[in-house]
Amino acid sequence: MTSVAGSRGIPTTMRASVLRGVADVELEERPVPAPGSGEVLVRVTAVGVCGSDVHYYEHGRLGQFVVESPLVLGHEAGGRVEAVGAGVRSLVPGQRVSLEPGVPCRTCLQCLAGRYNLCPDIAFFATPPYDGAFTEFVVLPEAFVFAVPDSVSDDAAALLEPLSVGVWACRRGGVAPGCRVLVTGAGPIGLICAQAARAYGASQVWISDVNPRRLALAAQLGAVPLDVTHRSVREWGVEADVLLECSGNSRATTEAIRTLARAGRVVLIGMGADEVPMPLPYIQGRELWLTGAFRYANTWPTAIDLVASGRVDLDALVTGHFGLADTEKALTAAKRDAGTVKVIVQPQR
Numbered sequence: 001m002t003s004v005a006g007s008r009g010i011p012t013t014m015r016a017s018v019l020r021g022v023a024d025v026e027l028e029e030r031p032v033p034a035p036g037s038g039e040v041l042v043r044v045t046a047v048g049v050c051g052s053d054v055h056y057y058e059h060g061r062l063g064q065f066v067v068e069s070p071l072v073l074g075h076e077a078g079g080r081v082e083a084v085g086a087g088v089r090s091l092v093p094g095q096r097v098s099l100e101p102g103v104p105c106r107t108c109l110q111c112l113a114g115r116y117n118l119c120p121d122i123a124f125f126a127t128p129p130y131d132g133a134f135t136e137f138v139v140l141p142e143a144f145v146f147a148v149p150d151s152v153s154d155d156a157a158a159l160l161e162p163l164s165v166g167v168w169a170c171r172r173g174g175v176a177p178g179c180r181v182l183v184t185g186a187g188p189i190g191l192i193c194a195q196a197a198r199a200y201g202a203s204q205v206w207i208s209d210v211n212p213r214r215l216a217l218a219a220q221l222g223a224v225p226l227d228v229t230h231r232s233v234r235e236w237g238v239e240a241d242v243l244l245e246c247s248g249n250s251r252a253t254t255e256a257i258r259t260l261a262r263a264g265r266v267v268l269i270g271m272g273a274d275e276v277p278m279p280l281p282y283i284q285g286r287e288l289w290l291t292g293a294f295r296y297a298n299t300w301p302t303a304i305d306l307v308a309s310g311r312v313d314l315d316a317l318v319t320g321h322f323g324l325a326d327t328e329k330a331l332t333a334a335k336r337d338a339g340t341v342k343v344i345v346q347p348q349r
């Protein structure tokens with residue numbers, strides 16, 4: 001690789017935290033990848049642990065994706081540009097960046113239509129067979145590496161990925177000024193969706209959960225918390241124009257749909273229940289719109305702006321940091337401590 005800019009001083013090997021089987025993560029020494037033409041080598045500084053990482057760790061699979069060979073987890077990542085391949089113009093070594101972790105084929109019908117999140121051939125970090133970011137260095141095409149201003153912390157740069165999920169959900173649901181939005185589930189994605197909905201102009205944002213600590217955090221972030229332990233969202237008197245379903249809970253989903261106003265919109269984001277009973281007369285009589293949301297497309301510039309301008313606070317979600325050797329502890333943090341919201345792995349530690 002003679003044309004790689006900034007390649008001096010880059011080590012030849014790196015540590016990677018590898019999932020070798022169910023509940024089995026170990027450090028491995030691997031070669032540092034070289035950026036090809038149009039690619040960027042990034043030194044990873046922060047990686048958010050996602051529910052999907054935990055699910056792969058605990059079960060070795062997620063939906064139709066099965067871990068059949070050793071896999072590096074982690075897809076919420078930020079870092080610093082270490083070197084750039086030939087032809088890279090927008091980035092230089094040393095720049096702080098956030099990574100969009102899915103690289104679509106860019107030639108299929110869905111890609112050409114701009115819906116590249118639906119590309120059947122997308123190579124997505126930490127989705128078998130593609131390795132993720134629990135490692136010291138990764139390589140990505142230039143178009144999927146975004147410079148961030150210094151007002152965006154390393155943790156926040158990593159968490160622009162889940163924020164992108166929230167931005168995409170708001171776009172899918174048509175959240176706009178004056179909207180009343182119900183978010184079900186105050187996990188990291190729910191807390192992010194609630195903040196994104198406010199940033200998109202929603203006049204009212206409720207968030208439901210049974211975990212008092214998460215509801216307290218939701219209130220701190222500007223949403224109206226609804227404890228649904230003894231009282232349903234309907235019993236709380238909610239009437240919403242948009243439902244952002246982030247709980248993945250079948251009963252919560254059915255119950256929440258019944259709070260929608262006429263011509264309301266339902267966006268299904270949470271994963272969990274495969275089958276959910278639908279109140280059809282309610283959906284038909286009110287002409288509700290119902291859609292799924294799968295990852296995101298073209299969201300990074302918006303996500304960066306929402307954080308840089310202070311309208312979304314991602315740092316408030318972070319409840320712990322772990323070094324690369326402690327990746328397993330990071331993956332089990334939520335199990336050990338109910339106060340866990342979002343933990344970060346720092347691969348340079």
Ligand SMILES: [Zn+2]
Pocket residue numbers: 050051052075076162
């Ligand atoms: Zn995630």
Ligand SMILES: [Zn+2]
Pocket residue numbers: 104105106107108109110111112116119120121122
């Ligand atoms: Zn494609």
